[in-house]
Amino acid sequence: MISRNYLLAAVFMAAAPLAAVVPAHAAGKLCQVQITANDLMQYDQKEITVGPGCSQIEVTLTNVGKLPAAAMGHDWVLVKSVDLTAVANDGLVAGLANNYQKPGDPRIIAATKIVGGGQSTSVTFPASKLEKGGSYMYLCTFPGHYALMKGVFNYR
């Protein structure tokens, strides 16, 4: 015999995931950005502008090169402009296993992992992490790359 309580619990458990998912889809505007990186240590964009009206920002990085991650990997890391050099320097010693990002670095606003040639990765973060008109930059933290691989990130 199946008790009434058991049936109620089953119905509740089936309904709960739906209730959690629907508001997330309805939560506002997702602003999407595409950027590529290549074997010549270059992003295809030196400046990215996002906004207005974004609630979430999704950045997709595609490594259009051919070399593996250990030789010519790239990531996309968003920081305040003033933190650029320090984040790059701390990333140097963090190693590939940490995507050349200092674990738990509070200066990193958003970051993808390191990807090798032919791979793609993305990161989604809330726009509320940014101030409109703030001074932000993005960089690749693979050792030696950020001198060439950096750009200005505008949030409006």
Ligand SMILES: [Cu+2]
């Ligand atoms: Cu790179």
